[in-house]
Amino acid sequence: HSLKAVGATHGLLTGCAVNVRALRDDKPYAGLVASQSSILVAENAMKWQALHPAPDTYTFEAADGLIAFAESHRIKIRGHNLCWHLYNPQWLSAIAPGQGSAVLREHIERVAGRYAGRMHSWDVVNEAIEPRDGRADGLRNSPWLTLAGPDYIELAFKTARAADPTALLCYNDYGIEGENEEARRKRQAILLLLHRLKTRAIPIDAVGIQCHLTAGNPNAFGPGLMDFLREIRGMDLQVFLTELDINDRQLPADQATRDAAVAGTYARFLDLVLTEPAVTCLLTWGITDKYTWLNTEKARPDHLPERCLPFDADYKPKPAFAAMRTSIAHR
Ligand code: G3I
Numbered sequence: 001h002s003l004k005a006v007g008a009t010h011g012l013l014t015g016c017a018v019n020v021r022a023l024r025d026d027k028p029y030a031g032l033v034a035s036q037s038s039i040l041v042a043e044n045a046m047k048w049q050a051l052h053p054a055p056d057t058y059t060f061e062a063a064d065g066l067i068a069f070a071e072s073h074r075i076k077i078r079g080h081n082l083c084w085h086l087y088n089p090q091w092l093s094a095i096a097p098g099q100g101s102a103v104l105r106e107h108i109e110r111v112a113g114r115y116a117g118r119m120h121s122w123d124v125v126n127e128a129i130e131p132r133d134g135r136a137d138g139l140r141n142s143p144w145l146t147l148a149g150p151d152y153i154e155l156a157f158k159t160a161r162a163a164d165p166t167a168l169l170c171y172n173d174y175g176i177e178g179e180n181e182e183a184r185r186k187r188q189a190i191l192l193l194l195h196r197l198k199t200r201a202i203p204i205d206a207v208g209i210q211c212h213l214t215a216g217n218p219n220a221f222g223p224g225l226m227d228f229l230r231e232i233r234g235m236d237l238q239v240f241l242t243e244l245d246i247n248d249r250q251l252p253a254d255q256a257t258r259d260a261a262v263a264g265t266y267a268r269f270l271d272l273v274l275t276e277p278a279v280t281c282l283l284t285w286g287i288t289d290k291y292t293w294l295n296t297e298k299a300r301p302d303h304l305p306e307r308c309l310p311f312d313a314d315y316k317p318k319p320a321f322a323a324m325r326t327s328i329a330h331r
Helices: 004-006 020-025 027-036 063-074 088-094 100-114 143-148 152-163 181-199 224-232 254-275 319-329
Strands: 013-018 040-041 078-080 121-126 166-173 208-209 212-214 236-246 280-282
Touching: 004 013, 004 208, 004 280, 004 319, 013 020, 013 088, 013 166, 020 027, 020 254, 040 121, 040 280, 063 078, 078 236, 088 143, 088 212, 100 143, 100 152, 143 152, 143 181, 152 166, 152 181, 166 181, 166 236, 181 224, 208 212, 224 254, 236 254
Parallel strands: 013 040, 013 280, 040 078, 078 121, 121 166, 166 208, 208 236, 212 236, 236 280
Antiparallel strands: none
């Protein structure tokens, strides 16, 4: 059975981030994506730099293509993302401090408005919390903080709700899962933000936990994460597992050893996190090792290609695929 078939019987949308160019040009990849996914997200094609290359220029072709593909296969779509401190177009740096609210509002109205009624959810704001930046409210020193002030997060959510009342609005972040001081601080700061948004009746429906994990790290996840998810459920918010991948950078070179350790980590993580009833979506960040970002961003010391996703570079299922399916089936 496919991940989406097993997911469907356990109240879970399953899918992955897609490389939109490969979806168009690599037919076996498109077939694999369609066979396993009930929800998709563009890895890059719906970010600011991809959609909004100049102040008065929007380029929607790639995003339109992904949405057409998804709708033709009756697959839901997540939007990623309407506000982030990275992957912004160059022209944004020319906006004067304090003049960014109108720019942010216009982008969200234009983009979320274009796909209104057709999106499962949006990552309205991505990675806005960074306690190491030293602010009492835990906000990251993002360009958006300079451009639009600390209320940029509320502005983004309110604008997104007005532009697409049917989409679930999500706050997405990483570095949340670990049993370590930094992850604990991040979880606390995110809860502070969520309580502030709820107190001010700002529209928000879900929290996205990216789940970029490292195989072989005994503190990659644990009770602190589960307490956090319970608190989120207590605020009537859904939990999306938005970018799951399990890097094998700390594992020995032997392929069978790496694949078994990665599969074991998928199993242990999902067995734990799927006990949380608020979890409604499970997306891996890519579906095949052929297109993982991990090979571009952080190579292994031995420079062997990463084997972090459920399918290998030849689209063959790896032990991680069976591990994911078993965990979902035991939910
Ligand atoms: O498309 C250009 C290509 O024309 C150019 O030749 C090449 C070299 O400069 O760059 C290509 O763009 C790259 C793009 O990925 C598409 O491959 C960018 O440089 C590169 O920065 C971009 O990286 C993406 C990164 O976000 C930044 O947007 C990764 O693929 C993507 O996996 C990663 O995803 C993020 C999530 O959005 C948020 N959570 C963390 C996650 C991993 O960093």
